[in-house]
Amino acid sequence: MKPILGILGATGVGKSAVAVQIALTLGCPYVISAxxxxxxxxxxxxTAKVTADEMQGIEHHLIDVVNPDQxxxxxxxAQQAGKIIADNPSNVNVIVGGTGxxxxxxxxxxxxxxxxxxxxxxxxMQNLLAESGADAVLDVLKGLDEDVYDQIDKNNVKRVIxxxxxxxxxxxxxxxxxxxxxxxxxxxxxxxxTREQTYQKINERVDKMVQNGLLQEVAALYSKxxxxxxxxxxxxxxxxxxxxxxxxxxxxxxxxxxxxxTRHYAKRQSTYFKRMQNTIWVDxxxxxIQEVVTEVLQLYNQFCSxxxx
RNA sequence: GGCGCCAUAGCCAAGUGGUAAGGCACAGCUCUGCAAAAGCUCUACUCCCCAGUUCAAAUCUGGGUGGCGCCU
Numbered sequence: 001m002k003p004i005l006g007i008l009g010a011t012g013v014g015k016s017a018v019a020v021q022i023a024l025t026l027g028c029p030y031v032i033s034a035x036x037x038x039x040x041x042x043x044x045x046x047t048a049k050v051t052a053d054e055m056q057g058i059e060h061h062l063i064d065v066v067n068p069d070q071x072x073x074x075x076x077x078a079q080q081a082g083k084i085i086a087d088n089p090s091n092v093n094v095i096v097g098g099t100g101x102x103x104x105x106x107x108x109x110x111x112x113x114x115x116x117x118x119x120x121x122x123x124x125m126q127n128l129l130a131e132s133g134a135d136a137v138l139d140v141l142k143g144l145d146e147d148v149y150d151q152i153d154k155n156n157v158k159r160v161i162x163x164x165x166x167x168x169x170x171x172x173x174x175x176x177x178x179x180x181x182x183x184x185x186x187x188x189x190x191x192x193x194t195r196e197q198t199y200q201k202i203n204e205r206v207d208k209m210v211q212n213g214l215l216q217e218v219a220a221l222y223s224k225x226x227x228x229x230x231x232x233x234x235x236x237x238x239x240x241x242x243x244x245x246x247x248x249x250x251x252x253x254x255x256x257x258x259x260x261x262t263r264h265y266a267k268r269q270s271t272y273f274k275r276m277q278n279t280i281w282v283d284x285x286x287x288x289i290q291e292v293v294t295e296v297l298q299l300y301n302q303f304c305s306x307x308x309x
Numbered sequence: 310g311g312c313g314c315c316a317u318a319g320c321c322a323a324g325u326g327g328u329a330a331g332g333c334a335c336a337g338c339u340c341u342g343c344a345a346a347a348g349c350u351c352u353a354c355u356c357c358c359c360a361g362u363u364c365a366a367a368u369c370u371g372g373g374u375g376g377c378g379c380c381u
Contacts, residue, residue: 011345037345047345075342101344110341122343153339156348166342236345260334265345271338 001089003307004184005300006034006103007096008273009191010266012201013284014292016050018191019096021293023058026092030059032081034097034106037235039077040068042221045212046237048205068232069225071119074105081106085184100272109183121168125161140164182278187303189296190273193285202262206237210255215241236261 007019023031033039037047041064050060061084066072081102085093095103129137134157141160142149144167152160193201218241227233228242237258244254273279280299284292 035345036343071343073342074344078342099344101341101346104341108341153348156340158343158347159340162342162347231343231346234343234346238345261345263334267336268338268344272340272344275339 001085001185002092003300003304004085004093004095004107004186005296006186006188007094007191007296008034008098008100008103008188008269008279009284010198010269011098011262012048012198012205012266013191013193014289015096015098015191016054017289018284018292018296019094020050020054020056020058021289022296023094024056025293025297026094028058028091028094030061030084030088030091032061032084032093032095033063034077034081034095034099034102035063036072036074036077036099036102037232038063038097039065039072040232041066043068043217043232043235043238045209045214045217046235046241048209068221069227069230071231074099074101075110077102078105078110082183098269100269100276103188103276107183107186108181121165122161125164129157129161134160137161137164141167144168185307186278187300188273188276188279189299190276190279190281191284191292192270192281193283197285198266199263202266203259206255206259206262209237209258215244215251218242219245236265 005022007015007022009015019031023029035047037043038049039062040047043049049063062077062080065080077099081095095106097103125137125140128140134154137157137160138149138154141152141164144164148163148167152163154160192198214237218238221238222228222233222242222245225233228239228246233239233242240249240254240257240261241251243249243257244251249257280303282292282295282299287295
């Protein structure tokens with residue numbers, strides 16, 4: 001198979017447009033999205049989801065796959081994306097997105113096992129946490145798997161609970177990064193610009209979301225699902241507006257918070273991408289989409305011919 | 310002009326005689342199962358300025374400067 005062509009980058013660099021253009025150039029009928037929030041139906045303006053116009057006839061997989069109140073994890077992503085790739089052995093698979101973990105779980109695999117029926121366990125653990133504290137929850141994990149217990153970040157209760165869910169439903173926690181294997185040949189192009197430029201783009205992007213009706217979108221979704229604990233409602237742009245809807249902050253404060261949180265997110269993305277393997281960083285500042293596409297494709301072809309030798 | 314209050318990091322802010330809390334921002338980082346999540350680390354040789362009291366002052370005293378409120 002042809003190596004997977006990944007397009008990553010911090011929010012707002014312009015990944016989507018580049019990916020569509022690459023697919024068009026390569027004659028690939030689709031693109032796979034690797035974005036943990038664009039998988040939710042109805043969350044459009046706040047996630048800057050690609051519009052039908054912007055898709056230019058290129059099909060986008062793994063966008064709008066579940067409702068905001070339904071679970072979806074990196075595991076689901078890896079399975080579904082893997083199937084698409086397996087079904088299309090002759091295409092160049094272009095994967096675009098900012099969720100590093102999704103790339104990792106697809107490219108390096110996760111132990112396959114069911115992750116159904118974990119809701120009750122999660123609830124039990126949350127009750128235990130509320131009643132007896134974090135140590136009690138850690139003890140549960142220790143009883144399940146001593147190795148995982150030793151390695152896990154004990155301050156990160158959310159991950160501890162997730163590990164318990166997985167282990168107690170027969171799943172396994174996979175090993176360390178250093179033990180990863182590549183499931184597919186791939187190159188990942190990380191689109192980037194300087195910090196200042198990124199921050200400026202973020203501010204513009206958030207202002208645009210507000211103009212495009214972010215408040216209305218969130219208000220509609222929140223009144224429909226009413227649960228601010230949903231994973232989907234933890235997304236940047238949603239949690240802040242929900243705080244505003246609940247009277248905790250003014251709308252102006254919410255917008256400011258969205259900008260701050262988006263900056264933090266962009267930083268975390270960069271940190272994550274820095275340690276990924278098989279990456280090529282492409283500076284996009286001042287370049288047109290076409291120029292970026294040309295550069296990426298040139299590098300991709302180079303990579304492919306190096307592989308062949 | 311008189312009276313009162315205030316001045317601590319980029320911002321908010323605690324400390325009222327014993328050697329500068331905390332929060333936010335900024336910066337750095339962790340992460341193979343909710344990842345736009347969650348977690349971790351870092352940030353004032355110094356408290357508006359000057360002088361004094363004291364073994365010891367952000368803390369007390371005097372003066373200066375700046376801000377705020379009230380009164381005439």
